[in-house]
Amino acid sequence: MRSSFALFATAGIIALTLSGCASAPAPEAVSGDSSDAVSVTGDFxxxxxxxFPAPLAPEETQCTEIIAGDGELIExxxxxxxxxxxxxxxxxxxxxxxxxxxxxxPLAIGDxxxxxxxxxxxCAREGSRVVVVAPSQEAIRPSDDPTGAEGGDSLVAVFDVIRAFMPRADGAVRLSRDGFPAVVLAPDGRPGxxxxxxxxxxxTTEVEVLKEGSGEVVESGDTVVVHYTGVNWADGEVFDSSWEKGVPISLVVADDEGSQVIPGFSTAVIGQKVGSQVGVVIPPSEAYGEQGNGxxxxxxxxxxxxxxxxxV
Structure with a gap:
């Protein structure tokens, strides 16, 4: 193998991202002799x-669900x-x-x-414990040259999916006021x-609830998982978007110096319910001010x- 299996950051943050189907996901791996040969005991x-009996050498990635989860397959x-x-x-x-x-x-599922x-x-859901066994050529990132992994070692992983966040806001649609930017959504939830x-x-900072969720209320100091797109009012051009990066992000919103985002962004999120989608107009004083940013x-x-x- 051209790199080690030390795949996760040690500080509790996973540096990897995954890719999957954008809609109506279906398992890309099924159980087989190798994944079924792995014995897993202990509480979820x-x-x-x-x-497991080493070596395990499947021709392609296999997945066996040891503990059944609930809800939709992860996408x-x-x-x-x-x-x-x-x-x-x-x-x-x-x-x-x-x-x-x-x-x-934490792990953001992307590309x-x-x-x-x-x-x-x-093949996993929230609450699933799954065994994954993969050959060396599939234990690489798509951006890597696979040649170096040929003939390397196989990988065995046991995952407990402790929590799966929604992939997009699922709240009830609300109408926005006149003069507010228009928002249309692609089938996967990406906003235009x-x-x-x-x-x-x-x-001043003006917030409109575009979809009203029914989940937990966000409080100052919370670490939240969000998808977002930001545009410049002057030209309507996107300057930053988690959708374009393919993954949601987690960040701290706060009404003091503990925030990881601009003040107007925190204002828009704090006090809202999980599952909501909000639109927010942010003046320079609550954004990047006179100096700008990138x-x-x-x-x-x-x-x-x-x-x-x-x-989170």
């Missing part, structure tokens, strides 16, 4: 005892919290364990990940935004559409 959410664009135990499937060596002891590891994880987690021509008519010129009014997918 706690480090399991894992035994692209979701954010999950996991417990994960990783092993070298050729030698039997344990190489990494993360996400247990009430500290599940750049191990093929094995993409296929294996596509049309900003009215002319100067921003608002002088693709945002100074003194720019911004408009965001934010899907609030959960509180």
């Amino acid at each position: 959410g706690e480090k399991p005892k894992v035994e 692209e664009g979701q954010f999950v919290l996991l417990g994960a135990s990783l092993f070298n499937g050729t030698t039997g060596e344990e190489v990494q364990v993360v996400g247990y002891d009430e500290d599940p590891a 750049d990940t191990l093929i094995a994880f993409t296929k294996g987690l596509s 935004i049309t900003v009215p021509k002319g100067a921003d008519p608002f002088e 693709a945002v010129p100074g003194n720019s009014t911004l408009f965001f559409v934010i899907d609030i997918l959960g509180v």
Whole structure:
């Protein structure tokens, strides 16, 4: 194998992302002799005892569900919290364990990940414990050159899907006021935004609930999972979007210096219910001010559409 199986960041943040079907997901892997040969015991959410006859050498990724989960299969664009135990499937060596002891590891499901994880987690749901066994050529990221992995070791992984966040806001649709930017949604939930021509008519941060959810209320200091798109009011051009990156993100919203986002973004999210989608007009004073930031010129009014997918 050209790189180790130390695949997860040690500080509780998973640096990998996965890819899957955009809609109506179906499992990309099924059980087989290799995944069925892995014995897993122990309580869900706690480090399991894992035994298997090494070497395991499947021709393609296999997945066996050990503990049945609930709800829909995990799909692209979701954010999950996991417990994960990783092993070298050729030698039997344990190489990494993360996400247990009430500290599940977060993972945003997107495009750049191990093929094995993409296929294996596509057969999982919230509450699932699954065994994934993969050959070396599928235990690589799509962006990597697979040549270096040929002839390497297989991978065995046991995942506990402790929590799966919704992939897009699912609240009841609400109408916005006149003069507010128009928002239309693609089938996968991605927003398209049309900003009215002319100067921003608002002088303060203005929030509209586009979909009203029914979940937990976001409080100041919460870490939230969101999908968002931000445009510059002046030209309507997108300057940042988690949808374009393919994954939702987690961040802290707060009404003080503890926030990880601009003040207007926090204002839009705090006090809203999970499952909601909000639109927010943010003046320069609550955004990037006179100095601007990257693709945002100074003194720019911004408009965001934010899907609030959960509180971590």
